[in-house]
Amino acid sequence: MNKKVSKIVFVSMSADVIHHGHINIINEAKKYGNVIIGLISDDVISKHKRLPYLNWDQRKKILENVKGVIKVIKQKEWDYVPSILALKPDYLAHGTDWKKGNLKKLRYLAIKALKSYGGKLIEFEYTKGISAMNYSLNQKIIGTSPDVRKSSLKRLIELKKIVRIIEAHNPLSALIAENIYVKEKNFIKEFDGFWSSSLTDSTSQGKPDTESLDLSSRLNNINNIFNITTKPLIIDCDTGGLSDHFALNVKTMERLGISAAIIEDKKGLKKNSLLGNKVKQEQETIKIFSDKISQGVKSRADDDFMIIARIESLILENGMNDAFKRANAYVEAGADGIMIHSKKKDPAEIFEFAKKFKKKFENIPLVSVPSTYNSVKESELIKNKFNVVIYANQMLRAAYPAMYDTGMSILKYERSLEIDKKLAKINDILKLIPGTI
Numbered sequence: 001m002n003k004k005v006s007k008i009v010f011v012s013m014s015a016d017v018i019h020h021g022h023i024n025i026i027n028e029a030k031k032y033g034n035v036i037i038g039l040i041s042d043d044v045i046s047k048h049k050r051l052p053y054l055n056w057d058q059r060k061k062i063l064e065n066v067k068g069v070i071k072v073i074k075q076k077e078w079d080y081v082p083s084i085l086a087l088k089p090d091y092l093a094h095g096t097d098w099k100k101g102n103l104k105k106l107r108y109l110a111i112k113a114l115k116s117y118g119g120k121l122i123e124f125e126y127t128k129g130i131s132a133m134n135y136s137l138n139q140k141i142i143g144t145s146p147d148v149r150k151s152s153l154k155r156l157i158e159l160k161k162i163v164r165i166i167e168a169h170n171p172l173s174a175l176i177a178e179n180i181y182v183k184e185k186n187f188i189k190e191f192d193g194f195w196s197s198s199l200t201d202s203t204s205q206g207k208p209d210t211e212s213l214d215l216s217s218r219l220n221n222i223n224n225i226f227n228i229t230t231k232p233l234i235i236d237c238d239t240g241g242l243s244d245h246f247a248l249n250v251k252t253m254e255r256l257g258i259s260a261a262i263i264e265d266k267k268g269l270k271k272n273s274l275l276g277n278k279v280k281q282e283q284e285t286i287k288i289f290s291d292k293i294s295q296g297v298k299s300r301a302d303d304d305f306m307i308i309a310r311i312e313s314l315i316l317e318n319g320m321n322d323a324f325k326r327a328n329a330y331v332e333a334g335a336d337g338i339m340i341h342s343k344k345k346d347p348a349e350i351f352e353f354a355k356k357f358k359k360k361f362e363n364i365p366l367v368s369v370p371s372t373y374n375s376v377k378e379s380e381l382i383k384n385k386f387n388v389v390i391y392a393n394q395m396l397r398a399a400y401p402a403m404y405d406t407g408m409s410i411l412k413y414e415r416s417l418e419i420d421k422k423l424a425k426i427n428d429i430l431k432l433i434p435g436t437i
């Protein structure tokens with residue numbers, strides 16, 4: 001028997017979209033012995049790249065069936081060292097891609113760990129033309145299915161310290177939110193999904209934020225957003241309307257692939273929350289609103305679709321006790337999460353609510369919308385146990401002054417030259433549009 005066969009070769013990978021590069025590495029590695037894969041966990045991938053298309057169990061199943069792989073274990077860190085020291089493989093096999101860039105440090109630490117017990121590093125030429133980012137772009141071209149999109153919000157809430165959602169009022173704003181990211185050391189910061197805001201949807205149509213757009217026009221807009229994106233979406237469902245209607249609408253929203261509906265506990269002609277008590281608006285009774293939640297919950301096909309109850313007690317100055325009483329009732333009625341809204345300039349009251357709420361309901365997701373208390377950092381929201389942050393209207397508010405100033409400049413100078421330097425190059429916009437090039 002070949003002496004090498006009993007040796008252990010460790011290969012670490014994310015393997016979300018399995019490609020020939022993975023197979024090449026495994027084929028090379030198996031020449032040295034039995035291959036054990038350290039398959040990186042979903043939460044670690046989400047932190048460093050983006051939410052994997054396939055979850056860990058699905059990726060494991062595929063790799064277990066690749067010839068030469070004898071075992072797949074979970075790698076719970078980006079750093080290879082803990083797996084190396086636990087397994088003490090004879091070899092660590094890796095592509096040469098980690099000699100450069102951010103992965104260089106991981107390579108250095110892995111070599112040190114291997115040396116500590118006499119393990120060896122083997123490196124293979126990295127298969128050209130492949131990168132995780134290319135594959136994530138491919139994923140966008142491939143698209144997604146309603147079910148995969150729908151369930152991804154719940155997965156993100158389980159995996160990430162905070163899920164970062166941004167308002168998208170049309171497909172173009174959604175394309176920006178889908179594609180932009182900031183790279184920091186080993187981390188990628190990006191938006192995890194979209195908020196379909198009643199305020200920005202209705203404002204885009206020149207209508208007041210009083211449930212003036214019917215659900216079909218809201219869903220039509222979302223459908224257009226879904227045509228060209230893959231990330232999950234939370235819909236601002238205003239009051240949700242009558243309970244029976246809400247129950248029917250849940251089915252429609254779910255079928256489209258929406259991940260969550262947030263309904264607010266107001267009644268009558270709803271007005272925008274940021275207007276507070278300057279306009280006449282009232283809270284719904286706990287009983288009626290709880291019933292609406294239960295009917296929605298009963299009506300959905302599965303619990304990947306989340307129904308989140310939004311509490312307006314602080315907005316309408318009905319007090320913390322009322323907010324907490326309602327939170328209890330809504331969770332009891334089956335709400336999958338709570339959004340606590342506030343129009344204060346600082347986050348003190350929502351932090352007070354969060355403290356009390358999380359003491360009792362540690363595992364119920366809590367959502368914040370820092371429109372007025374916008375100095376709050378995500379790290380503080382995490383510290384205060386919020387699970388989701390929604391930037392609810394910034395994309396539209398950014399577009400408005402830009403369009404206004406452009407119009408004013410053209411009027412003033414009777415030409416567009418002066419404003420042109422502030423305008424996007426047509427090519428930069430077209431790059432975003434799938435199918436242009």
Ligand code: SPV
Pocket residue numbers: 197198199200209236272273274369371392393
């Ligand atoms: C929205 O974006 O429409 C909201 C949040 O409901 S707020 O405008 O703050 O009420």
Ligand code: MG
Pocket residue numbers: 197198199209236238
């Ligand atoms: Mg709204």
